[in-house]
Amino acid sequence: MVGKEHVTMIPSAPKTIWSATVNGQDVQAIAPSNAILLDVLRDEVGMLGVKRGCDLGTCGCCAVLIDGEPRLSCLCLAGQVEGQEITTVEGLADGAHLAPIQTCFATHGGSQCGFCTPGFLMSAEALLNENENPTRDEIACAIEGNLCRCTGYQQIVDSIEAAAEIKRGDAPAPSPASDPHPNPHPEGPDEPSMPPGHAR
Amino acid sequence: MAGGYRQQPGASSGEVRKDGKRVAGKQKFPPPGSGGSRPTMAPRDLDSIPESVGGKEPQPAGSHIHDRYRTGTEVGKPRALVDSHAKVTGQAWYGDDVRLPNEIIGKILRSPHHYAKIKSIDTSKVEALPGVLAVATGADAPNTFGVLPVTKDEHAMAVEKVRHVGDLVACVAAVDEATAMEALNLFEIEWEVLDPVFDPRKGLEDQDEPIHWRGKYHVGTTNVQKRVFQEFGDRSLVDDPTASSHGKWRMEGVHHGFTEPHAVVAHWDPNGRLQLYTPQQVPHYAHRALSTVLEVPMHQINVIRTFVGGGFGGKSDPFPHEMCAAILSRKAGRPVRINFSREEVYWINRGRHPSYIEVKMTADEEARISGFDIDALIDGGGFASFGHVTSYYNGVLATAPYELGSFHYTGARVWTNKPASGAMRGHGAVNTRCAVEVGLDEMAEQMQVDPIDLRLANLLPPHSRTISGFRITSNGMREALERVRDGSDWDAKFRQMPLGKGIGIGCGFFISGSGLPIHWDPNRFPHATVHIQIDMDGGVTVHTGAADIGQGSTTAVAQVVSEVLALPIEMIHVRSHESDTSPVDLGSYSSRVTFMNANAAIRAALDIREKLLNAAWEMLGYHPDVLVLNDRRIYYKHDPAVGVSYLQALHKAQEDKGSLISSGAYRSPPMGGVHKGAAAGLAPAYSFSAYVAEVDVDVETGLVSCTNVWAAHDCGKALNPLAVEGQIIGSCHMGLGQVLSEKMVYGRTGHLQNPNLLEYKIPSVHEMPHVTPIIVESSDPEGPFGAKEAGEGPLLPILPAVVNAVYDAIGVRIRELPLTPDVVWKAISAKTKSLGGIDETELPSPRLEHSSLQATLVARGLEHKERDRRRQRSEDTSAYVNGVLFGFDPDRPLEDQVDGWKSAVEPVPEQLAELGLAGKAWLKKEQRQMGGDQ
Amino acid sequence: MMLMPPFNLHHPKTVEEACELAATFLANKESFDWVAGGTDLLPNYKWHINVKTHVISLANIPGLDTISMHEIGAMARLGALTTAENVHPLIASAASKIASSLIRNNATLGGNICLDTRCFWFNQSEDWRRSIDWCHKEDCGTGSDCRVIPNQNTLCVATYQGDLAPSLMALEGTIHIIGPNGPRSLPVDEFFQLDGITRNVLQEGEFVLKVTFPENVANRTGSYKKLRVRESWDFPEAGVASSWIPGDPSSLRVASTALESIPRSHQEEVDALGTAFSKEHIPQLSEAIMKSIKPVNNTALPPRYRKSMVRVLAKRSLREILGD
Ligand SMILES: Cc1cc2nc3c(=O)[nH]c(=O)nc-3n(C[C@H](O)[C@H](O)[C@H](O)COP(=O)(O)OP(=O)(O)OC[C@H]3O[C@@H](n4cnc5c(N)ncnc54)[C@H](O)[C@@H]3O)c2cc1C
Ligand code: SF4
Ligand code: FES
Ligand code: FES
Numbered sequence A: 001m002v003g004k005e006h007v008t009m010i011p012s013a014p015k016t017i018w019s020a021t022v023n024g025q026d027v028q029a030i031a032p033s034n035a036i037l038l039d040v041l042r043d044e045v046g047m048l049g050v051k052r053g054c055d056l057g058t059c060g061c062c063a064v065l066i067d068g069e070p071r072l073s074c075l076c077l078a079g080q081v082e083g084q085e086i087t088t089v090e091g092l093a094d095g096a097h098l099a100p101i102q103t104c105f106a107t108h109g110g111s112q113c114g115f116c117t118p119g120f121l122m123s124a125e126a127l128l129n130e131n132e133n134p135t136r137d138e139i140a141c142a143i144e145g146n147l148c149r150c151t152g153y154q155q156i157v158d159s160i161e162a163a164a165e166i167k168r169g170d171a172p173a174p175s176p177a178s179d180p181h182p183n184p185h186p187e188g189p190d191e192p193s194m195p196p197g198h199a200r
Numbered sequence B: 001m002a003g004g005y006r007q008q009p010g011a012s013s014g015e016v017r018k019d020g021k022r023v024a025g026k027q028k029f030p031p032p033g034s035g036g037s038r039p040t041m042a043p044r045d046l047d048s049i050p051e052s053v054g055g056k057e058p059q060p061a062g063s064h065i066h067d068r069y070r071t072g073t074e075v076g077k078p079r080a081l082v083d084s085h086a087k088v089t090g091q092a093w094y095g096d097d098v099r100l101p102n103e104i105i106g107k108i109l110r111s112p113h114h115y116a117k118i119k120s121i122d123t124s125k126v127e128a129l130p131g132v133l134a135v136a137t138g139a140d141a142p143n144t145f146g147v148l149p150v151t152k153d154e155h156a157m158a159v160e161k162v163r164h165v166g167d168l169v170a171c172v173a174a175v176d177e178a179t180a181m182e183a184l185n186l187f188e189i190e191w192e193v194l195d196p197v198f199d200p201r202k203g204l205e206d207q208d209e210p211i212h213w214r215g216k217y218h219v220g221t222t223n224v225q226k227r228v229f230q231e232f233g234d235r236s237l238v239d240d241p242t243a244s245s246h247g248k249w250r251m252e253g254v255h256h257g258f259t260e261p262h263a264v265v266a267h268w269d270p271n272g273r274l275q276l277y278t279p280q281q282v283p284h285y286a287h288r289a290l291s292t293v294l295e296v297p298m299h300q301i302n303v304i305r306t307f308v309g310g311g312f313g314g315k316s317d318p319f320p321h322e323m324c325a326a327i328l329s330r331k332a333g334r335p336v337r338i339n340f341s342r343e344e345v346y347w348i349n350r351g352r353h354p355s356y357i358e359v360k361m362t363a364d365e366e367a368r369i370s371g372f373d374i375d376a377l378i379d380g381g382g383f384a385s386f387g388h389v390t391s392y393y394n395g396v397l398a399t400a401p402y403e404l405g406s407f408h409y410t411g412a413r414v415w416t417n418k419p420a421s422g423a424m425r426g427h428g429a430v431n432t433r434c435a436v437e438v439g440l441d442e443m444a445e446q447m448q449v450d451p452i453d454l455r456l457a458n459l460l461p462p463h464s465r466t467i468s469g470f471r472i473t474s475n476g477m478r479e480a481l482e483r484v485r486d487g488s489d490w491d492a493k494f495r496q497m498p499l500g501k502g503i504g505i506g507c508g509f510f511i512s513g514s515g516l517p518i519h520w521d522p523n524r525f526p527h528a529t530v531h532i533q534i535d536m537d538g539g540v541t542v543h544t545g546a547a548d549i550g551q552g553s554t555t556a557v558a559q560v561v562s563e564v565l566a567l568p569i570e571m572i573h574v575r576s577h578e579s580d581t582s583p584v585d586l587g588s589y590s591s592r593v594t595f596m597n598a599n600a601a602i603r604a605a606l607d608i609r610e611k612l613l614n615a616a617w618e619m620l621g622y623h624p625d626v627l628v629l630n631d632r633r634i635y636y637k638h639d640p641a642v643g644v645s646y647l648q649a650l651h652k653a654q655e656d657k658g659s660l661i662s663s664g665a666y667r668s669p670p671m672g673g674v675h676k677g678a679a680a681g682l683a684p685a686y687s688f689s690a691y692v693a694e695v696d697v698d699v700e701t702g703l704v705s706c707t708n709v710w711a712a713h714d715c716g717k718a719l720n721p722l723a724v725e726g727q728i729i730g731s732c733h734m735g736l737g738q739v740l741s742e743k744m745v746y747g748r749t750g751h752l753q754n755p756n757l758l759e760y761k762i763p764s765v766h767e768m769p770h771v772t773p774i775i776v777e778s779s780d781p782e783g784p785f786g787a788k789e790a791g792e793g794p795l796l797p798i799l800p801a802v803v804n805a806v807y808d809a810i811g812v813r814i815r816e817l818p819l820t821p822d823v824v825w826k827a828i829s830a831k832t833k834s835l836g837g838i839d840e841t842e843l844p845s846p847r848l849e850h851s852s853l854q855a856t857l858v859a860r861g862l863e864h865k866e867r868d869r870r871r872q873r874s875e876d877t878s879a880y881v882n883g884v885l886f887g888f889d890p891d892r893p894l895e896d897q898v899d900g901w902k903s904a905v906e907p908v909p910e911q912l913a914e915l916g917l918a919g920k921a922w923l924k925k926e927q928r929q930m931g932g933d934q
Numbered sequence C: 001m002m003l004m005p006p007f008n009l010h011h012p013k014t015v016e017e018a019c020e021l022a023a024t025f026l027a028n029k030e031s032f033d034w035v036a037g038g039t040d041l042l043p044n045y046k047w048h049i050n051v052k053t054h055v056i057s058l059a060n061i062p063g064l065d066t067i068s069m070h071e072i073g074a075m076a077r078l079g080a081l082t083t084a085e086n087v088h089p090l091i092a093s094a095a096s097k098i099a100s101s102l103i104r105n106n107a108t109l110g111g112n113i114c115l116d117t118r119c120f121w122f123n124q125s126e127d128w129r130r131s132i133d134w135c136h137k138e139d140c141g142t143g144s145d146c147r148v149i150p151n152q153n154t155l156c157v158a159t160y161q162g163d164l165a166p167s168l169m170a171l172e173g174t175i176h177i178i179g180p181n182g183p184r185s186l187p188v189d190e191f192f193q194l195d196g197i198t199r200n201v202l203q204e205g206e207f208v209l210k211v212t213f214p215e216n217v218a219n220r221t222g223s224y225k226k227l228r229v230r231e232s233w234d235f236p237e238a239g240v241a242s243s244w245i246p247g248d249p250s251s252l253r254v255a256s257t258a259l260e261s262i263p264r265s266h267q268e269e270v271d272a273l274g275t276a277f278s279k280e281h282i283p284q285l286s287e288a289i290m291k292s293i294k295p296v297n298n299t300a301l302p303p304r305y306r307k308s309m310v311r312v313l314a315k316r317s318l319r320e321i322l323g324d
Helices: A037-044 A100-107 A117-130 A136-142 A154-168 B084-088 B124-128 B177-184 B283-294 B320-332 B342-348 B387-396 B430-447 B451-456 B477-488 B553-565 B593-620 B646-654 B721-740 B798-810 B821-834 B852-872 B909-914 B918-923 C015-027 C041-046 C078-083 C089-096 C109-113 C126-131 C165-170 C215-219 C267-271 C279-292 C303-321
Strands: A015-022 A025-032 A063-066 A069-072 A085-087 B005-007 B027-029 B104-110 B116-122 B132-137 B168-174 B188-193 B224-234 B243-251 B263-268 B274-278 B301-305 B336-339 B355-363 B369-381 B406-415 B501-511 B528-534 B540-544 B572-575 B627-630 B633-636 B639-645 B660-666 B686-697 B704-714 B770-776 B901-904 C008-010 C032-035 C054-057 C071-073 C174-178 C184-187 C207-212 C221-227 C238-245 C248-257
Touching: A015 A037, A025 A037, A063 A117, A069 A117, A100 A117, A100 A154, A100 B084, A117 A136, A117 A154, A117 B084, A136 A154, A154 B721, B104 B177, B104 B320, B104 B342, B116 B168, B124 B132, B132 B177, B132 B320, B168 B177, B168 B320, B224 B387, B224 B918, B243 B430, B263 B320, B274 B283, B274 B320, B283 B301, B283 B320, B320 B336, B355 B430, B369 B387, B369 B430, B369 B918, B387 B406, B387 B430, B406 B918, B430 B451, B430 B501, B430 B721, B430 B798, B451 B477, B451 B501, B451 B852, B477 B501, B477 B686, B477 B704, B477 B770, B477 B852, B501 B798, B528 B593, B540 B553, B540 B593, B553 B572, B553 B593, B593 B627, B593 B633, B593 B639, B593 B646, B593 B660, B633 B646, B639 B646, B646 B660, B686 B798, B704 B721, B704 B798, B721 B770, B721 B798, B798 B821, B821 C303, B909 B918, C015 C032, C015 C054, C015 C207, C032 C041, C071 C109, C078 C089, C078 C109, C089 C165, C089 C221, C089 C238, C109 C165, C109 C207, C165 C221, C165 C238, C165 C248, C221 C303, C238 C303, C248 C267, C248 C279, C248 C303, C267 C279, C279 C303
Parallel strands: A015 A085, B104 B336, B274 B301, B369 B406, B540 B572, B704 B770, C008 C054, C032 C054
Antiparallel strands: A015 A025, A063 A069, A063 A085, B005 B027, B104 B168, B116 B188, B132 B168, B224 B406, B224 B901, B243 B355, B263 B274, B263 B336, B355 B369, B501 B686, B528 B540, B528 B660, B627 B633, B633 B639, B686 B704, C071 C207, C174 C184, C174 C207, C221 C238, C238 C248
């Protein structure tokens, strides 16, 4: 397998200091001048939520928001987005509060294995930021660059519709996914509710 | 409610920080004695408690032995996956997200040749490259492995020869990716290139150098890896058929296409134990293979299953790159991470076999199916993988859901110089199922009957036996067919739509867990084990080895434990990642997890339940029979105020013992016939499904788009309807890919031309039809709360439904998958030419004029419907074996009733001449029969 | 990860600076590529195809992304073209069919026009191409033959699969180029040049600045038909664009893409119709267009099929502009 035909990999391109705003924080990273944004985000900035599914633009797992626009980080030179504002899946939640789109992906089956989920969330978030009342077709167009092998997309579209409703204020933010009973103090006809821990 | 605890983070908090962010809220947590986030006991959810135990949940399929453990807490409720929050926040850690301190990067050198001997490998230049920390070749790991103990034919890296382009040759670990990649080019290898075989049909012939050598079991000197012959029933019934169909199919290989490429991290910890992180569906087999290859006892290896970004069968073999990482890490003394490019994912493959399938079938004058005659030649690629089983599944999984007069199957799997095929969702059953269902459609057309009525009048009932001896228990096939017929408005559409629009039906049948574990005797060891441990805090830790690959097995386990113990699901903590802490589980394949693992979990939970009830008995003085578990509380049935909290009972039960610990196991019942291969396809339960698909065909371009699918699947009992629907829709997507656009293209030089997601065409959101999932619940007597599988079976019917719908739309039967536009267009052109060169837009649409048989079928279908209802509800418990429809007595051996009733697993010499393509594998003798034995 | 071989990325801030950089590299005999959105260049680089020592990014030059009815800058993003209000509907509709919405947010007009030609023997990793002993387009010094049409060492027949070119041709676009030797412009029709390696008339150091359209372009109606298996991601397997000023047969323009190594204007076939254009002429014209092209086997679908489909696409496109 030796041959003059081989393209040499070392030494790598000269390193430069790359800076940008990632999830609201100014970050600086040392990366080769030819670095791909995806690699910088994962390996240097530590945003492992950005996924690599294909490295060639065909799966959307690596989507991030760049100045609010969803783009593929695997087909983006880090140097080209120097100084710009980048949002990854890690930046969606407001502190400990999940964004509606995150909650809805959980409650509506939008995420099975979850590997495609970060990418879908970014595409969906960008859509809902522009259009709070998207049709199912508009949702489909927004996520056409994201590949999901598990869900068949239908529950993803459901999830995005549900999140749009919450964003519009047409539906209340859902209770935590772990609570199957919506009402914590129910009064059922069958049995009186009673405080636990008071045995005779 | 004085002095409740607080838990972070909670739903909301009014506080806002200076930068506008809300402050993490705190959530009220009730005082000790409860656990969970609800401060008071919820009333019993009677809607989720079965009728048989006094609830309001209807049970059309009858009661279930687990009914009395239902507490209305979780089962049957749509539920978010318990790990979904990790997934939506980016915190789920997949293979490539494991970053260990001091890690280095491993890379694999892959074969540029299809088939070649390695005469020598010189690694001196590689080792000399600064930054290279370890180099390994096949010589470092001579032991073979393979997922099935009978066919261990893989090495970590090629030992003597490479078997396909992309086969592993050597590997290196270096300080960074660039150095490792550079190093790959410094290996100096001398090859002796051999003649490759790509066409599986050629693989049946004798070769100078077969791809593998099986010693005395080798079939001639061919590349046949496995051959199967099976014949059951009365072959004379196929004479003088009223209708017959003969189809020769060509199905391309397809790949799982999971979004997460393989990745692995190996780390020998300071104590000399191997910690191996890998996205595995079947960590246990990887564990065994690692032990063999590395020559390290299993207890010195901890296999840590990371989150798995989709598997579908493609992550269920032990993989050579897992060995490579371990070997490199051992040499370098540092953690090694290997992650695959998408192209490498295709090299390791294990996708569905490219297949040549021939199906002949006949129906008699009463439109009973007198015979299935199936021949399947499948292309195994370079290694055996699961192929031994696939060779059987291609035939035996076609023996239901219909009652057959006779069944004849010849199958062969051959090695070729391509990446290995293996198990993929719907393992082995998908291609033949498609061929069979399309054949039925054709026979229905010949007999001028409705294809749904043809099926309804030929179904095996619940609690019956198939022609090959599989034990069918619950069976929701009929309901599935009826519901898709209604849902799709079939009767108003079939054979009535304009040219270019079509509707089609397809059914499916699949195993719910394989009856025999691969590695051990099921009579001695269980299939699955689950441990539960509860400490004083009341949190329930469930240890299971079941691998959650996105299908939600962790959620299912948490749900059943939550249901039995009547505890909120957030109190159940499933630990399943590490082999150190998880009991052995056979992994996520053959749709076994929910059935077996949840059954084991129920057993473990019942043990705990009994301990809690006994403690409550002691405290309250009421016998457990009159105690009720509900939402963190145990109380006297007739006076709910008399009770103890869960925590009180727990602490009582813990006196003298400390933690409560239990273990539950699942073992399948003895079943099945005695013939060779009888175990293949045996399962403790089977799932059934029926789909109707609607398509639009652009007759000028041949583009097919599927617009609507009504998908009914019998999963026994939907523990989590949201997840079941997700599986159904996801299966539709995957099956649709195979039928419309996906194929692994091997070009004229035998190279895989499309090892990427651009040219390997997985449907996008635009290709997805609207799917109406319909859940059929037949309540399986042995399933956990009645549940059966829902992960694989739902894939099967979509293929034939679409192919049949295309026929309905354009009147052309195509037996070549996928139906890419060029294939459809070619078929349309041939048809228009045969009709005298008419324009495509003038193609006649097929129409249906019922014959007199239609009435016979409808009547029989109605009669059988009543028969099935009674059997399902155990109102009729008489024996039923395949053959009753043909007038045989189920209580006497069939062999005694007909002369010709066969049960053969090898052809007799007279048959050899008439065997199909794969059957030709039987023309050769095994080496031991030829006197050879080496 | 598909690590790219090392190269230096440069970010000129003005057109002049870009030209100067190019001139310097040329003078030093150092190789370089332009990069716009990178959605075509980067996959090739990840496959280690034709990697240069320097790459000059056009992304930081302001003013190259104008979008209007009469002028579109080379750096206009395809995503913006699909939503912009003042762009010709034919361009918007053709752009909306390219790749996926995510890719369109990176991809640019200039990159789309200058797209490298494609071939399944070629758009593969270094390892893969080594396993077939390379091919003529990137023979790595081995003198390898073309794998599609063997036994000739002079020609690459890789397929040009850009989606926008035929529409730009049908709207009579003019392409504006600049380089160390100054600016020049020419009709889009004349921009492309055989073979699959040469691709276009750009001289070393030149790059595309913008495409402009004639005054009357707004009067044109147009239609682009694309053949693809999936409605996302897929490159065209064949594409036909047509346009005219309704009622004026002499204004009829038809062009095709994804069938040969360059997109093609079908003026010859259109002219053969004479001075009329109505419904009755469609079959004849479509047939003539089909006959004029010779696809080869290096894309997803077989060439015979693609050729036949040209007729269907042309027919549908022409019907649409006739309002039929
Ligand atoms: C998954 C996938 C699917 C795709 N599908 C399609 C499709 O359906 N249809 C389609 O047409 N394309 C498709 N593409 C290709 C590509 O995304 C688009 O053509 C895009 O418009 C290219 O623009 P870019 O700015 O990203 O190009 P770049 O990658 O930046 O450049 C492409 C080439 O043009 C040169 N170049 C760029 N700008 C200039 C300039 N101003 N002057 C001179 N040379 C220049 C570059 O040097 C390079 O050689 C697809 C790509 C991917 C990855
Ligand atoms: S057309 Fe021939 S020379 Fe050109 S890329 Fe393909 S194989 Fe290579
Ligand atoms: S990793 Fe970027 S699109 Fe697949
Ligand atoms: S959830 Fe698995 S790929 Fe989308």
